[in-house]
Ligand SMILES: O=c1ccn([C@H]2C[C@H](O)[C@@H](COP(=O)(O)OP(=O)(O)OP(=O)(O)O)O2)c(=O)[nH]1
């Protein structure tokens with residue numbers, strides 16, 4: 001049996017329209033994300049966006065976030081993606097978890113209540129603080145960026 005670190009409890013409330021739906025769940029033993037299901041029916045026309053209801057409100061433990069990521073199968077087969085990916089669910093958010101989807105495909109896409117529409121990745125949050133300095137230090141890259149190391153051909157070829 002595969003062992004995992006102890007799972008972190010995520011408090012949740014089911015909203016009335018979420019009654020009867022499965023909780024977000026890991027599809028396999030090694031899955032990074034929990035598949036989350038839609039709590040409403042939506043027909044997403046090409047180029048249309050919609051914040052799809054999940055029927056869930058959360059209290060993520062302090063020091064963690066949830067990242068909302070698209071499902072690759074929906075992206076590849078139907079052009080369904082999340083325009084804000086990875087979506088950020090803050091630990092202090094108490095509203096309904098919504099999954100913002102966009103249809104980049106050429107055909108309307110039918111989302112039905114109970115369909116797995118995205119995946120939720122629980123992640124620790126490291127907070128930063130700003131420290132102003134006169135000298136940032138030398139590096140091999142320096143100010144080079146945005147393609148400065150070359151094109152698509154692998155280095156050494
Ligand atoms: O895909 C998403 C993204 C965000 N949210 C909720 C939870 C998150 O904590 C809150 C705010 O998200 P974000 O900070 O990305 O949006 P914003 O445009 O900066 O809004 P705000 O001013 O409320 O922070 O909206 C969702 O339900 N789904």
Ligand SMILES: [Mg+2]
Pocket residue numbers: none
């Ligand atoms: Mg914000």
